[in-house]
Every structure is written in C-alpha cells, then in structure tokens.
Amino acid sequence: MHFMQSLHQAWTRNNSLVCVGLDPEPAKFPAHLQDSNDAVFEFCRAIVDATADLVCSYKPQIAHFAALRAEDALERLIAHIHAKHPGVPVILDAKRGDIGSTAQHYATEAFERYGADAVTLNPYLGRDSIQPFLNRADKGVILLCHTSNPGAADLQDLRVTDEDGNSLPLYQHVAKIIAKDWNGHRNCALVTGATWPEQLGEVRALVGDMPLLVPGIGAQGGDVEAVVRNGRSADGAGLLISSSRAILYAGNGADFAQAARAATLELRDSINRYR
Numbered sequence: 488m489h490f491m492q493s494l495h496q497a498w499t500r501n502n503s504l505v506c507v508g509l510d511p512e513p514a515k516f517p518a519h520l521q522d523s524n525d526a527v528f529e530f531c532r533a534i535v536d537a538t539a540d541l542v543c544s545y546k547p548q549i550a551h552f553a554a555l556r557a558e559d560a561l562e563r564l565i566a567h568i569h570a571k572h573p574g575v576p577v578i579l580d581a582k583r584g585d586i587g588s589t590a591q592h593y594a595t596e597a598f599e600r601y602g603a604d605a606v607t608l609n610p611y612l613g614r615d616s617i618q619p620f621l622n623r624a625d626k627g628v629i630l631l632c633h634t635s636n637p638g639a640a641d642l643q644d645l646r647v648t649d650e651d652g653n654s655l656p657l658y659q660h661v662a663k664i665i666a667k668d669w670n671g672h673r674n675c676a677l678v679t680g681a682t683w684p685e686q687l688g689e690v691r692a693l694v695g696d697m698p699l700l701v702p703g704i705g706a707q708g709g710d711v712e713a714v715v716r717n718g719r720s721a722d723g724a725g726l727l728i729s730s731s732r733a734i735l736y737a738g739n740g741a742d743f744a745q746a747a748r749a750a751t752l753e754l755r756d757s758i759n760r761y762r
C-alpha cells in the first residue's frame with residue numbers, strides 16, 4: 488500500500504496523530520534487558536507491540552541503530568512491524584541528502600534494504616538530490632523545512648528573494664517549492680518542529696493539507712495545544728506528532744512497555760482534545 492494511503496488509514500483507524508520515535512539508548516533500558524545479546528531489537532519490539540493500536544506511524548532513527556552496530560536489529564524491527572502490525576507505516580529517520588547518483592543508493596537503502604515506507608531527507612542540495620525519492624510514488628518523502636532544534640533559526644529563518652522578487656524566510660520558500668514543484672506524485676511531507684508553533688502555522692497556510700511531521704513534543708518541550716491548533720489540516724488531521732524519549736523511557740522497570748503505552752495513550756488523547 489502507498490505510504491500516504493496507509494497514513495490516512497492509520498490516522499482514522501487508530502484515531503491518532505501520534506508517531507512513536509524509536510531511538511534506542513541501551514543505557515536507559517530496563518535492567519532485565521541489559522544482559523541480552525539482542526536488547527535493541529527486544530526493547531523496540533516490546534514498545535511497538537504495546538502501542539501499535541495507538542499510533543499513526545513509527546519513526547526509527549537510523550543513527551541510534553548504526554552507532555550500536557545494530558542495523559540488523561533495525562531491519563528485523565521494520566520487518567516485524569510490517570508482519571505483525573500491517574498498515575502502520577514506518578518512517579526511516581535518516582535525513583539523507585547527496586548528489587543524485589549517491590541519493591539513488593540512499594533510496595535503495597531506505598526502501599529495499601530496510602523496507603521503510605517513508606524517509607526523512609534534507610532538501611538543501613536541491614531537487615536533483617531528492618529526485619530518486621520523488622520518483623517512488625508509493626513512498627513518503629519527508630523533507631526538513633523548519634527543524635525543532637534551537638539553531639533552526641541560524642539558516643532556515645534567513646530571508647531570501649524568490650524568482651518573483653518576493654522576500655520571505657528560507658523555510659517558507661522551501662515549503663512553497665516543495666508544495667508547488669516537487670509534489671507531483673503527492674508523496675511529499677514536511678518536518679516542522681513542535682518548538683516553533685508560529686512557523687508551523689505559517690507552513691500549514693502555505694501547503695494546504697500536506698502532512699507535517701512534528702518532532703519536539705515531550706523531551707524537547709513543545710506545546711501540544713499550540714502544535715495542533717496551528718498545524719492541523721482542514722479535516723483535523725494532517726499531522727504526525729512524534730515523540731521518542733518521553734514514550735520509550737516513560738518507565739524503566741519490567742513494565743516499561745506498559746509505561747510506554749500509558750504515555751502514548753495520554754499523548755494521543757491530549758492531541759485529540761484540540762483537533
């Protein structure tokens with residue numbers, strides 16, 4: 488099934504805009520997993536199995552696996568999600584961006600090796616660097632627009648002059664060209680951080696109902712009400728509100744997966760209050 492189709496179905500089926508980020512950090516795992524040879528996989532699988540009816544997507548972050556030499560666990564985890572929780576899309580958070588010939592290999596990595604339904608990408612090398620991903624009409628192409636970190640303003644807020652002579656912040660130009668020129672297959676989405684709700688609202692006004700991936704809730708302190716009010720689409724959806732640490736490490740005892748489920752449920756319900 489196409490990424491956009493499965494995302495829309497998951498929004499409705501689970502009545503949820505929550506994306507759980509899978510960012511394993513073994514030092515924070517519960518004691519009973521510390522001795523396992525396969526702790527990364529077992530930890531993430533338990534989180535997934537405890538939350539799959541409450542989410543619209545999962546977002547494994549590739550560096551968290553690669554730094555641990557756990558790419559194999561990432562492959563098995565994504566295969567597990569597809570097998571046991573079909574219809575819940577998986578976004579590989581890799582933030583790739585490179586010249587076209589190399590980008591083709593990154594697309595193969597994300598979609599063939601890992602079996603992801605969508606991938607995060609950095610658009611700053613320009614359209615040709617994204618083309619191998621845009622060509623995959625069945626896959627989601629999720630482009631950084633206004634990121635959640637404090638330094639987002641250093642470059643993304645600088646004013647630029649577009650081809651019509653209008654002056655606007657760079658992130659708004661990025662949003663406009665992606666919506667107008669790059670989204671021919673309607674497979675694009677944008678990353679807009681929860682910590683910048685005003686900019687999130689500006690992006691929503693520019694891109695119609697394009698999905699927005701919104702990290703920065705939970706550990707980074709973003710405000711749920713401001714995110715939903717500024718970012719929702721006309722039909723009260725349009726958002727993948729992502730949280731990793733606040734869900735994964737809600738508990739660190741034997742019942743960590745149940746604690747993660749409770750945190751996911753609470754986030755889902757607080758989001759739904761403002762839709």
Ligand SMILES: O=C(O)c1cc(=O)[nH]c(=O)n1[C@@H]1O[C@H](COP(=O)(O)O)[C@@H](O)[C@H]1O
Pocket residue numbers: 508510546548580582607633634635636678679680702703704705706707729730731732733
């Ligand atoms: O693309 C992302 O997912 C992303 C973009 C962004 O602007 N900010 C951001 O925090 N992220 C990712 O989202 C996750 C946030 O984790 P928590 O702060 O623990 O919820 C991390 O995996 C980040 O790499």
